[in-house]
Structures are given as structure tokens and as C-alpha cells.
Amino acid sequence: MLTRRRFLSSSVAAASTAAFARLPELSAAQYELLIKGGRVMDPSRKFDQTADVAIAGGKIAAVQPNISASAAAEVVDAAGKLVVPGLIDIHTHAGREKEDGALCLADGVTSLVDAGSAGADGIDAVVAVAKAAPNRMRVFINIGKKGIIPEGDLMDLANVDVAAARAAIERHRDTVVGIKARLSKNVAGNNDLEALKRAQSIARPLGIPIMIHMGQTVSAIPDLLAVLKPGDIVTHMYAPPPNGIFDDAGKLLPAVADARKRGIWFDFGNGRIDHFNWAIVEHAMQERVYPDTVSTDWGQAARTDQVFNFANVLSKFLMVGMPLDRVIACATVNAAKTLPAFKGLGTLVVGAPADVAIMELRQGSFEFEDNYKGKRTGRLKLVTAGAIFGGKRA
Numbered sequence: 001m002l003t004r005r006r007f008l009s010s011s012v013a014a015a016s017t018a019a020f021a022r023l024p025e026l027s028a029a030q031y032e033l034l035i036k037g038g039r040v041m042d043p044s045r046k047f048d049q050t051a052d053v054a055i056a057g058g059k060i061a062a063v064q065p066n067i068s069a070s071a072a073a074e075v076v077d078a079a080g081k082l083v084v085p086g087l088i089d090i091h092t093h094a095g096r097e098k099e100d101g102a103l104c105l106a107d108g109v110t111s112l113v114d115a116g117s118a119g120a121d122g123i124d125a126v127v128a129v130a131k132a133a134p135n136r137m138r139v140f141i142n143i144g145k146k147g148i149i150p151e152g153d154l155m156d157l158a159n160v161d162v163a164a165a166r167a168a169i170e171r172h173r174d175t176v177v178g179i180k181a182r183l184s185k186n187v188a189g190n191n192d193l194e195a196l197k198r199a200q201s202i203a204r205p206l207g208i209p210i211m212i213h214m215g216q217t218v219s220a221i222p223d224l225l226a227v228l229k230p231g232d233i234v235t236h237m238y239a240p241p242p243n244g245i246f247d248d249a250g251k252l253l254p255a256v257a258d259a260r261k262r263g264i265w266f267d268f269g270n271g272r273i274d275h276f277n278w279a280i281v282e283h284a285m286q287e288r289v290y291p292d293t294v295s296t297d298w299g300q301a302a303r304t305d306q307v308f309n310f311a312n313v314l315s316k317f318l319m320v321g322m323p324l325d326r327v328i329a330c331a332t333v334n335a336a337k338t339l340p341a342f343k344g345l346g347t348l349v350v351g352a353p354a355d356v357a358i359m360e361l362r363q364g365s366f367e368f369e370d371n372y373k374g375k376r377t378g379r380l381k382l383v384t385a386g387a388i389f390g391g392k393r394a
């Protein structure tokens with residue numbers, strides 16, 4: 001025999017089942033995922049406050065305080081954490097191994113570029129890795145057709161094969177979205193300018209960017225910058241001399257300032273060998289010469305050395321005094337702007353693809369390293385706590 005209370009509750013259950021049967025759209029949650037209670041930081045619209053992020057149909061559906069948990073099929077508690085647009089790493093070598101994309105996604109990287117691991121000869125394998133990645137991986141083809149090689153990608157101009165590179169790009173137009181030219185003396189010798197001009201002869205008509213790897217080049221940086229067009233990218237911007245961005249007196253070269261004015265992007269590119277030291281980064285901060293984008297130059301060997309992961313690289317800029325929102329911008333909205341293929345990403349505006357990184361901002365004592373075993377201790381460290389790609393938890 002039913003007690004009155006049990007009778008009532010079973011009646012209510014029956015009634016609501018009937019109501020849902022008549023109106024099936026009411027039975028589905030309004031949102032697939034709700035990220036609750038985090039500090040939402042979206043530099044694309046200078047938004048920084050405690051709020052909830054609701055996701056529906058793989059897109060950002062709402063960003064506001066106090067969205068009801070009952071409106072969502074799944075709730076992620078982000079209290080005490082940062083909620084930022086999915087990180088965009090424009091300089092990695094994550095197209096080398098099939099698991100690389102997943103490793104980067106776990107670090108909060110929802111969109112990334114393999115920047116020049118392969119040239120025309122090896123591009124199909126890298127494109128296959130990119131296409132199978134669980135995040136959005138695109139590829140810059142190395143203008144040297146053998147890719148990164150110990151004897152130097154561009155040392156032999158026979159490897160700077162315009163027809164082969166163009167054919168490779170045309171074969172993979174959806175995935176190969178730019179050209180990489182590594183120009184240091186030990187990579188290109190005296191061929192830096194000629195290789196860059198050949199790369200531009202392909203890139204300009206296709207309207208795709210070139211990323212140059214600067215530092216320790218034979219040619220002076222103004223001569224290299226003169227070949228670049230708006231939208232091209234200079235990585236390793238804090239490379240030590242010869243041919244860094246500062247003159248011997250520590251002043252920014254006018255050609256660098258002019259290049260930035262005409263829309264050429266300057267990227268950090270952590271890497272592991274000869275790309276930056278603390279003295280140059282600290283000097284750059286004093287001179288207010290900030291990066292447009294921060295990237296890792298990540299590869300599997302960097303997982304245990306200097307780079308580790310994107311959050312660790314971003315933390316280095318907190319240590320040298322860049323404000324948090326500026327650092328996050330370098331890894332989100334700014335990075336999206338550098339690449340037509342990433343248009344509309346790097347933001348949490350309603351309607352954007354639901355790519356999100358959840359991060360912790362830890363306080364303590366943390367050691368960071370430059371490319372010359374120089375150590376610095378910082379008081380803040382970003383650590384990725386979770387990632388969402390296209391509305392799905394990684």
C-alpha cells in the first residue's frame with residue numbers, strides 16, 4: 001500500500017513523464033556542457049570576471065554569471081580556476097608523431113601549427129598526422145624539400161624547390177596553410193635571402209603566410225624583413241645576435257618597428273637551442289617590445305627540457321612582468337589573427353567554436369629556463385587543468 005507521500009511523488013513523476021512525452025524538446029538539456037564558476041578571461045573582448053560558460057551544438061552559447069546547472073547535461077566545476085579560449089600554438093613540431101596532437105590537447109592547445117617539420121618530400125606523412133589529430137592541426141611546409149635536416153635545410157639551393165613545394169601545397173590546400181623558412185647560418189648558410197625570395201614567390205600569389213625563423217643569420221634582419229609581406233610571421237624574435245632585433249646599443253632596429261607597423265607578426269618561439277636568453281627578454285620588456293604571439297616550438301624532446309608545455313612557456317612571460325591578460329591574448333586572440341585558417345578562433349564570444357582551456361594560476365616558487373641553461377625563479381605558474389575542443393571534453 002502506498003503512503004500518501006510516495007503516491008504523490010509517483011504521480012508527479014508520471015505527470016512529468018507524460019509532459020515530456022508530449023513536448024520532447026523540453027526533456028533535452030538546453031546546454032551540453034556548462035563550465036561553472038571560473039574566472040573567465042577572454043582578451044578578445046577584454047572580458048575578465050567570474051562567470052559560467054555554456055556550450056551547445058559545439059559552440060559557445062552563453063557567458064554570464066549564474067547559469068543554472070539544471071540547464072546542462074554536464075557541468076564542469078571551474079571554481080578557483082581560469083577559463084580562457086582554447087590555446088593556439090602557432091609554432092610546434094607536433095606533426096612528427098601520431099600522438100603529438102593529443103599530448104598538446106591535454107595541455108589546453110585546441111589549435112596548432114606544425115611549422116616546417118617537413119618539406120615537399122615528407123609532407124604527406126605530416127599532413128596525415130595533422131588530419132588524424134584530435135584538435136585542429138595545420139601545417140607550414142618547409143621551403144627546403146627535405147624538411148629539417150642536420151646538414152641544414154637550405155644549405156643546398158637544389159633543395160629549395162619551388163615547383164615541388166607549390167605542388168605539395170596545392171595537393172593539401174586544406175591542411176598546408178603557410179610556408180616555413182629556417183634562416184639561421186647553420187641551416188641556410190649564405191642562401192637565406194634567396195630561399196626566402198623563392199618561398200615568397202609561392203606564398204604571395206596563394207595569399208598564405210611565411211614564417212621565418214630568425215637569429216644568427218648571414219643576412220641582416222632588415223634585408224630579410226624587406227622580403228616579407230603583411231601577415232607574415234617572424235619567430236624566435238628574441239634570438240641572440242648576430243642579427244637580432246636590437247642594435248648594439250640595445251635599441252630596436254627601425255626596420256623591425258616598421259615591419260610591425262605594416263602587419264608582420266613577431267612570435268616568441270621558445271625552442272631549445274639559441275632562440276632566447278633572459279637578458280634579451282628582460283631588455284625587451286623594459287623597451288616594451290612585446291611579442292604578438294607566444295609559441296612553444298614544441299616537440300617530444302621538449303616535453304622534458306626547457307619548454308615542457310604551453311602553459312609553462314606562457315608562465316615565463318608572467319615572470320618577466322607581462323600582465324596575465326596580455327599573456328593569454330598572445331596564446332589566443334592574437335594567435336588566431338596570424339592565420340587565415342584560424343579566423344574566428346581564440347575567443348569565447350557567443351557563436352564561436354567551443355574551444356576552451358581551463359587553467360590554474362598557481363602561486364609559489366617556480367624555476368624557468370632559457371636556451372642557455374639560464375635559470376630564473378617566478379612566483380606564478382599557469383598549469384592546464386582541462387581542455388574542451390568543439391564542445392567535447394578532452
Ligand SMILES: [Zn+2]
Pocket residue numbers: 091092093115297
Ligand atoms: Zn621550429
